[in-house]
Amino acid sequence: MSIPEKFDAVGVIDYDKWLEPKRFQHTPKALRDNDVDIEVEACGICGSDIHGANGDWGRPYAPLAVGHEIVGKVARVGPKVTKLKVGDRVGVGAQCDSCGDCIRCNKGIENHCRKEVGTYLSYYKDDNTPTQGGYANYVRLNSTFAFKIPDALSSVVAAPLLCGGITGFLPLLTAGVTKGTKVGVSGIGGIGHMTILFAKAMGAEVTAISRNNKKKALAEKLGADNYIATDEEGFDEGYTDLDVIVNTGSSFTEGSFKKLLNLIRPHGRMIFITAPPNDESLELEPGALLASAVSIEGSHIGSPKEIEYMLDFAAKHDIKPWIETIDISEENVSTAWQRMTDGDVQFRFVLTGYDKFFK
Numbered sequence: 001m002s003i004p005e006k007f008d009a010v011g012v013i014d015y016d017k018w019l020e021p022k023r024f025q026h027t028p029k030a031l032r033d034n035d036v037d038i039e040v041e042a043c044g045i046c047g048s049d050i051h052g053a054n055g056d057w058g059r060p061y062a063p064l065a066v067g068h069e070i071v072g073k074v075a076r077v078g079p080k081v082t083k084l085k086v087g088d089r090v091g092v093g094a095q096c097d098s099c100g101d102c103i104r105c106n107k108g109i110e111n112h113c114r115k116e117v118g119t120y121l122s123y124y125k126d127d128n129t130p131t132q133g134g135y136a137n138y139v140r141l142n143s144t145f146a147f148k149i150p151d152a153l154s155s156v157v158a159a160p161l162l163c164g165g166i167t168g169f170l171p172l173l174t175a176g177v178t179k180g181t182k183v184g185v186s187g188i189g190g191i192g193h194m195t196i197l198f199a200k201a202m203g204a205e206v207t208a209i210s211r212n213n214k215k216k217a218l219a220e221k222l223g224a225d226n227y228i229a230t231d232e233e234g235f236d237e238g239y240t241d242l243d244v245i246v247n248t249g250s251s252f253t254e255g256s257f258k259k260l261l262n263l264i265r266p267h268g269r270m271i272f273i274t275a276p277p278n279d280e281s282l283e284l285e286p287g288a289l290l291a292s293a294v295s296i297e298g299s300h301i302g303s304p305k306e307i308e309y310m311l312d313f314a315a316k317h318d319i320k321p322w323i324e325t326i327d328i329s330e331e332n333v334s335t336a337w338q339r340m341t342d343g344d345v346q347f348r349f350v351l352t353g354y355d356k357f358f359k
């Protein structure tokens with residue numbers, strides 16, 4: 001089938017009515033030598049999709065198709081693409097381009113390139129084309145950021161790994177997590193549940209951390225060894241020795257962040273991996289750092305090499321995100337976004353049925 005000149009998508013037309021997404025067409029950036037076109041088969045619904053669609057991170061352009069946990073088949077390759085061929089099953093995460101020629105790109109940490117381009121809600125640096133995500137029949141992007149999916153991973157299982165999975169996996173690598181490392185995972189949601197699965201597969205002793213006890217049974221099912229509800233009196237007694245907390249929550253208000261510091265051993269680390277809405281900030285007095293001697297750092301998706309390593313690791317260790325599939329349509333996207341907002345999914349929606357909807 002020939003690839004259309006315009007791509008079809010479902011997305012936000014008016015940010016004030018973000019829960020009423022509509023079908024629209026957009027013209028992709030002109031194909032560059034190293035670009036690929038991918039016919040989308042499945043796409044996870046990341047928490048970022050909600051922030052992007054509802055304007056939490058600004059309203060730079062509309063219409064806007066979100067979606068950056070994309071799996072599909074390579075439908076066309078630019079003349080200089082060597083790593084992929086037409087028909088390959090590939091995945092795409094939150095990054096679709098980088099400069100390819102700075103000190104960071106040359107080191108293989110393209111995810112920290114100052115000219116990083118996000119898969120949606122971003123602009124290509126050379127011609128200012130706004131990027132459109134995977135709630136669409138096709139996506140076009142730099143092939144550096146498209147990754148072969150191991151055969152052992154089905155498309156719907158692989159999709160959430162491409163943003164949420166790598167986002168939770170990389171801080172575990174950075175912190176050198178291995179057998180016996182005491183890992184705290186704060187926030188038991190889309191990213192948090194995958195972080196627990198990865199940490200367990202690495203042999204860590206995992207403590208799931210949430211505000212209340214509502215997710216205790218789920219955390220146990222995921223394999224967590226311990227559970228802490230930070231709203232409970234005496235929550236930090238007996239657990240003040242975690243090596244690292246991966247903070248997957250996106251709300252830092254109400255002192256929740258300072259409570260977490262109490263759970264980490266001196267010279268342990270707290271790693272942030274999600275960005276809150278633009279109007280939220282972190283409250284931190286330096287004095288709190290002196291007493292706890294905790295390092296606070298951030299982690300941002302993963303580099304192409306790290307994403308490929310994560311996919312192999314997931315295949316080898318049979319990591320399976322908990323998913324609920326839902327066929328793509330205006331109504332179903334709206335329903336899924338509403339349920340995500342209400343915390344009513346365990347733990348990731350994956351959009352399917354692309355061939356039917358976009359036929």
Ligand SMILES: [Zn+2]
Binds near residue numbers: 104106113115
């Ligand atoms: Zn660069």
Ligand SMILES: [Zn+2]
Binds near residue numbers: 046047048068094
């Ligand atoms: Zn994401």
